[in-house]
Every structure is written in structure tokens, then in C-alpha cells.
Amino acid sequence: MPATYEPIATTTLSGTASAISFSSISNTYTDLRLILVPVMTAAANLYLRFNSDTGTNYSYTYVYGDGAAAGSGRLTSFSRIQPYVGLSTTPTLVEIDIFSYAGSTNKSVLMRQSRDLNGSGSTNSLVGLWRNTTAITTVNLDLSTSTFASGTTATLYGIKSA
Amino acid sequence: MANTYTLIASNTLSSSAASVTFSAIPNTFTDLVLKMSTRDTATTVIDRATRISFNSAGGTPYSQTELQGDGASATSQRVSFQATNIEFGRSTAASATSNTFANIELYIPNYAGSTNKPFSSFSVAETNGTTARIRAVALLFSNTNVISSLTLTADTAFIADSSFFLYGIKNS
Numbered sequence: 511m512p513a514t515y516e517p518i519a520t521t522t523l524s525g526t527a528s529a530i531s532f533s534s535i536s537n538t539y540t541d542l543r544l545i546l547v548p549v550m551t552a553a554a555n556l557y558l559r560f561n562s563d564t565g566t567n568y569s570y571t572y573v574y575g576d577g578a579a580a581g582s583g584r585l586t587s588f589s590r591i592q593p594y595v596g597l598s599t600t601p602t603l604v605e606i607d608i609f610s611y612a613g614s615t616n617k618s619v620l621m622r623q624s625r626d627l628n629g630s631g632s633t634n635s636l637v638g639l640w641r642n643t644t645a646i647t648t649v650n651l652d653l654s655t656s657t658f659a660s661g662t663t664a665t666l667y668g669i670k671s672a
Numbered sequence: 673m674a675n676t677y678t679l680i681a682s683n684t685l686s687s688s689a690a691s692v693t694f695s696a697i698p699n700t701f702t703d704l705v706l707k708m709s710t711r712d713t714a715t716t717v718i719d720r721a722t723r724i725s726f727n728s729a730g731g732t733p734y735s736q737t738e739l740q741g742d743g744a745s746a747t748s749q750r751v752s753f754q755a756t757n758i759e760f761g762r763s764t765a766a767s768a769t770s771n772t773f774a775n776i777e778l779y780i781p782n783y784a785g786s787t788n789k790p791f792s793s794f795s796v797a798e799t800n801g802t803t804a805r806i807r808a809v810a811l812l813f814s815n816t817n818v819i820s821s822l823t824l825t826a827d828t829a830f831i832a833d834s835s836f837f838l839y840g841i842k843n844s
Contacts (some may be wrong), residue, residue: 518842546704549791563787575739575748575808580786582746600812603781603790624792624810628735629752633792633810635739663782665702665843667676 513670518542520665526551526657531647532569532666539668544649546604547663550655558591558606560617560640567591570619571638591638592654593623600627601661611646643648676842680704683836688829693822694838701783701840705711710763710834712826719797719805720827723777725757726789726819729842735756736811742803757825760809761795763834764798765827769799773834780819786828789813 516539520534535542548556559568568584572593585592594603602625609618619638625631640646649666678701683692697704712720725734734754740747751758774797783789789796792811813819824836 513676515841517676536733545779545781549741573739573741573746573808575746577718577737577748577750580739580746580748600788600814601782601790603779603792603810605779605792618728622794623790624808626735626737626790626810626812627748628812628814629814631737631750631752631810633737633748633808635808651791661787667841667843670711 540671542608544606549659555654557652572639719762723757760793783819
């Protein structure tokens with residue numbers, strides 16, 4: 511059976527880092543999936559961008575629950591897709607699916623954040639859009655403040671439809 | 673390049689069972705994915721809790737934060753310091769439309785690592801009825817041991833044809 515779910519690159523931090531990026535992504539897959547297991551020494555927002563584009567070409571709609579309340583919101587013409595990544599010395603989980611990343615249409619994203627800390631935390635799901643028709647060759651993960659701590663892992667997978 | 677998304681084991685029930693266990697899970701993968709299609713034998717309700725435990729761990733290592741929508745409203749709730757096992761989704765039950773099963777996916781990263789284990793669950797139980805639930809759950813297994821077995825427990829019992837597929841993913 512041909513391989514249809516392949517690791518492209520993986521990073522395990524041995525020290526702190528203010529950003530993680532995957533560059534030179536080949537266009538040979540259909541979709542991308544990024545699994546981020548962050549360890550954070552302070553609360554921050556995760557900034558997801560593509561091809562280092564900092565223009566206001568992003569939008570997203572999210573739904574969240576924090577153990578007490580549920581809510582939903584939207585940001586349009588924004589400079590990044592920005593889920594909250596709270597303080598956590600315990601690893602949490604962020605799953606990011608990027609569809610038809612090498613196609614010639616705008617790029618859609620599905621993201622889920624699972625951050626339970628045994629007494630606090632949240633779960634967030636969002637759909638995002640990058641209004642750009644060029645192929646994604648770089649995925650940028652930056653933080654609003656703070657750094658990714660040692661032990662943070664990030665793996666980018668490529669998924670082929672055939 | 674080798675395929676890195678591999679079926680470890682599966683179980684499609686030929687008769688009802690109160691629980692399903694996957695044991696002797698090899699530690700050679702990076703992450704685990706569990707896909708389930710389940711229905712519970714519980715009567716008079718449309719769905720029932722489905723629970724998970726790891727390694728028969730003692731203490732109170734389980735917690736979760738849950739977001740649920742039922743077609744009318746969205747709510748969130750939390751369970752902390754849970755012993756024995758933890759609810760991560762709900763299986764359809766006897767009062768739900770016949771022959772409909774809940775679909776649930778669990779993602780467990782770094783299951784063989786030496787840190788506490790965060791994981792996620794996403795479940796749906798659409799029945800073309802008056803109420804159905806969609807759930808996204810953040811979970812934590814506060815235990816640093818390698819996960820070598822997991823048990824899925826029904827409220828009453830999983831009915832025949834409930835199915836369970838455990839996959840391993842390698843990052844290299």
C-alpha cells in the first residue's frame with residue numbers, strides 16, 4: 511500500500527523557543543496536518559501564519575468551552591489565526607488540519623485545541639481562512655508573548671489522497 | 673517512505689460487551705488514534721456516557737473539560753481528579769433512532785513519553801431526532817507512565833456491531 515500519511519518534519523525543543531516554523535514544504539501532498547504539543551511557561555496567544563504573511567489576510571470563527579461557559583466569536587481581516595494557548599507546564603494538544611495547501615484557491619484550516627489542566631483549562635475549535643491562492647510552503651507558529659518551553663513537540667504530516 | 677499511520681488492533685463486536693480493552697500496545701509509535709462507532713444497550717435514554725482508562729491506573733489521574741452542543745444550546749463543564757476512568761463521549765442508546773451509532777475519535781499524543789498525557793476527543797451522535805449531541809473534549813491523564821493498555825467502558829454495554837480501531841502514528 512502506498513504511504514498516504516507521512517511525517518514531513520518534527521521538532522522537539524531542548525530549550526526555549528519564541529517560534530517554530532516548517533519551511534520548504536513540498537507540494538506533493540494533498541493536505542497537511544500539524545500536531546503541536548506545547549509546554550508553556552506563561553500564557554500566550556498562538557499566532558498561526560502561512561508563508562510568513564503578516565498582512566490582514568486571515569479570518570477565523572471559533573467555539574470554545576472553559577468548563578463553565580461556552581461561546582463563539584469571529585475575527586475577520588486579521589493578521590493571523592490566533593487561538594489562545596494558556597500557561598501550562600503540563601503538555602497540551604493542538605491539532606491543525608490545512609486543506610488543499612498546494613492548490614490555487616484560498617486556504618482553509620481546521621484547528622482544535624485541547625487544554626485540560628485538572629481543574630482549569632479549555633477546549634477550542636476553529637475554522638480559519640487564509641485568503642491567498644499561492645501554495646503554502648511555510649507554516650509559522652509564533653507567540654504573542656513568552657516562549658515555547660523545553661519539551662514542546664511539533665510534527666508536520668503530509669496526507670496524500672492517492 | 674513507509675506508511676506511518678498503522679492499524680495496531682481492531683475489535684468489531686459480535687455480541688454486546690461491557691468494555692473493550694486494547695492491551696500490549698507497543699511503544700514504537702509517537703501518537704495513538706482511536707476511532708469508534710458505538711451504541712449502548714442502556715434503555716430509556718438517547719445516549720450514555722462512554723469512558724476510558726489507561727493501564728488500570730490507581731489514584732485520581734483523570735480530568736476533562738468539555739464543550740457540547742445539542743442543536744439548541746452549547747454548554748461547557750469540567751471534571752477533575754477523577755478515579756477509575758473518565759467520560760470522553762457518549763454512545764447512542766435505546767431511545768435513539770434505531771441503527772444509529774455514535775462516532776468518536778480520540779487523539780493521544782506522546783503516549784509513550786514520560787510526561788502527563790493530554791488527549792482529545794471529538795464525538796457526534798446525529799440521529800435525525802429531536803436531540804443529538806456533538807462534543808469536543810480536552811482530557812488529561814496525569815500519569816507519566818507509558819500507556820500500554822486502554823479500556824473503553826460502556827454505561828451498560830456496547831451493542832453488537834460497535835467497532836473500535838486503534839492506530840499508531842510515527843513522526844519519523
